[in-house]
Amino acid sequence: xxxxxxxxxxxxxxxxxxxxxxxxxxxxxxxxxxxxxxxxxxxxxxxxxxxxxxxxxxxxxxxxxxxxxxxxxxxxxxxxxxxxxxxxxxxxxxxxxxxxxxxxxxxxxxxxxxxxxxxxxxxxxxx
Numbered sequence: 179x180x181x182x183x184x185x186x187x188x189x190x191x192x193x194x195x196x197x198x199x200x201x202x203x204x205x206x207x208x209x210x211x212x213x214x215x216x217x218x219x220x221x222x223x224x225x226x227x228x229x230x231x232x233x234x235x236x237x238x239x240x241x242x243x244x245x246x247x248x249x250x251x252x253x254x255x256x257x258x259x260x261x262x263x264x265x266x267x268x269x270x271x272x273x274x275x276x277x278x279x280x281x282x283x284x285x286x287x288x289x290x291x292x293x294x295x296x297x298x299x300x301x302x303x304x305x
Contacts, residue, residue, distance in 0.1 A: 190300045194249055197260075197293040201246035204267070204286045208239035211279050238270060257294075257301035264290045 212235025220228040245263040248256055264287050271284040 190297055193293045193297055194300075197290055198246050198249050200286055200290045200293070201242050201249065204283060204290070205239050205242040205246065207279065207283055207286070208235055208242060211283070212236065212239060238267060242267065252301050252303075254302050257298060260294050260301075261291065264294060 212232060216228050216232045216235065219231055241263050245260050249260065268284055268287040268291065271280045271287065
């Protein structure tokens with residue numbers, strides 16, 4: 179088993195804290211965008227598309243909240259779940275409405291991925 183030094187542990191903890199904050203900020207952005215876009219769609223009298231869009235936004239937002247909650251746990255599955263959620267969110271933002279808020283969300287997700295990918299040893303190693 180590989181021993182991790184004190185500096186590496188501190189770096190990992192700071193990366194986890196940054197990722198947690200960004201997951202929460204991203205959750206709030208998705209929730210705010212969801213309310214805004216659903217309101218705009220419902221205002222036009224499109225009830226069924228508004229329901230479908232609100233479901234899309236809720237799934238995306240609450241998957242980010244779920245990822246922020248499991249971030250402190252360790253394990254191979256946890257790591258791959260976190261990377262999957264962030265990666266899927268990047269993928270979904272490129273196929274969403276191409277507005278400025280979606281670009282901000284995509285950049286946040288890329289920063290989250292950049293924080294999570296170096297943490298593989300932290301999550302996979304058994305301590």
